[in-house]
Amino acid sequence: MKVMEVKDYQEMSHAAGKYIxxxxxxxxxxxxxxxxxxxxxxxxxxxxxxxxxxxTSYRKVTTFNLDEYIGLKESHPNGYRHYMDTKLFNHIxxxxxxxxxxxxxIQHFKEECLRYEQLIEAHGGxxxxxxxxxxxxxxxxNEPGTKFGTKTHVVKLTDATREANARYFQKFEEVPxxxxxxxxxxxxxxxxxxxxxxxxxxxxxxxxxxxGEVSESFPASILQLHxxxxxxxxxxxxxxxxxxx
Ligand code: F6R
Numbered sequence: 343m344k345v346m347e348v349k350d351y352q353e354m355s356h357a358a359g360k361y362i363x364x365x366x367x368x369x370x371x372x373x374x375x376x377x378x379x380x381x382x383x384x385x386x387x388x389x390x391x392x393x394x395x396x397x398t399s400y401r402k403v404t405t406f407n408l409d410e411y412i413g414l415k416e417s418h419p420n421g422y423r424h425y426m427d428t429k430l431f432n433h434i435x436x437x438x439x440x441x442x443x444x445x446x447x448i449q450h451f452k453e454e455c456l457r458y459e460q461l462i463e464a465h466g467g468x469x470x471x472x473x474x475x476x477x478x479x480x481x482x483x484n485e486p487g488t489k490f491g492t493k494t495h496v497v498k499l500t501d502a503t504r505e506a507n508a509r510y511f512q513k514f515e516e517v518p519x520x521x522x523x524x525x526x527x528x529x530x531x532x533x534x535x536x537x538x539x540x541x542x543x544x545x546x547x548x549x550x551x552x553x554g555e556v557s558e559s560f561p562a563s564i565l566q567l568h569x570x571x572x573x574x575x576x577x578x579x580x581x582x583x584x585x586x587x
Pocket of ligand 1: 376377378379380381382408409473474475476480481482483
């Protein structure tokens with residue numbers, strides 16, 4: 343894992359935005375894996391600004407999002423389709439039909455998980471997967487204890503994750519209890535991974551990611567075994583971690 347240490351959230355967002363834009367320019371029909379949450383918001387803003395100023399084209403890009411809550415309507419303001427449309431897709435020239443997010447508003451989840459996994463495969467896999475990390479080490483919505491071999495599946499969210507995400511809802515009880523997420527194995531099959539980390543709520547997670555053992559009790563630890571991972575992390579998040587030289 344390569345670690346790029348940056349000053350703060352803004353520097354992380356700029357470095358990540360530039361990283362992604364360079365990859366899109368090098369391979370205009372790239373397949374990107376995308377994340378939601380607070381961490382990549384600044385990165386998406388950077389990409390939009392670049393699109394407005396320099397016209398980088400996303401016409402041939404395909405995207406697959408990591409996860410989606412179960413039980414929210416597609417148009418729900420806290421659903422990840424709404425997040426992606428408003429924070430990125432509506433502001434660049436991507437073809438919306440090339441943007442994929444698991445459907446959390448259906449009855450037959452087994453079929454949906456299989457459909458999603460097969461769709462990723464049919465596109466030849468993900469070239470560059472963007473990840474954030476939960477303070478408990480989750481990636482996607484793969485909570486501690488998730489088997490490393492999992493493909494896209496349904497998860498019960500931990501209270502810690504629901505509390506962390508309650509900031510987007512009126513109250514904790516409104517945060518869905520279940521989600522569909524790409525599995526650890528789906529994520530590990532990406533050709534390249536870019537993990538973005540910022541802020542003091544991630545100090546423990548970074549300490550464990552960079553210094554701890556590979557264990558299903560800390561899902562992100564599996565990234566140590568991936569051959570092409572870049573971490574862009576800010577000073578605050580790295581304060582207690584030993585950054586490999
Ligand atoms: C989001 C996702 C999650 C987040 C993680 C960190 O699609 O898969 O793993 O990346 O919960 O969230 P933030 O960025 O809000 O700290």
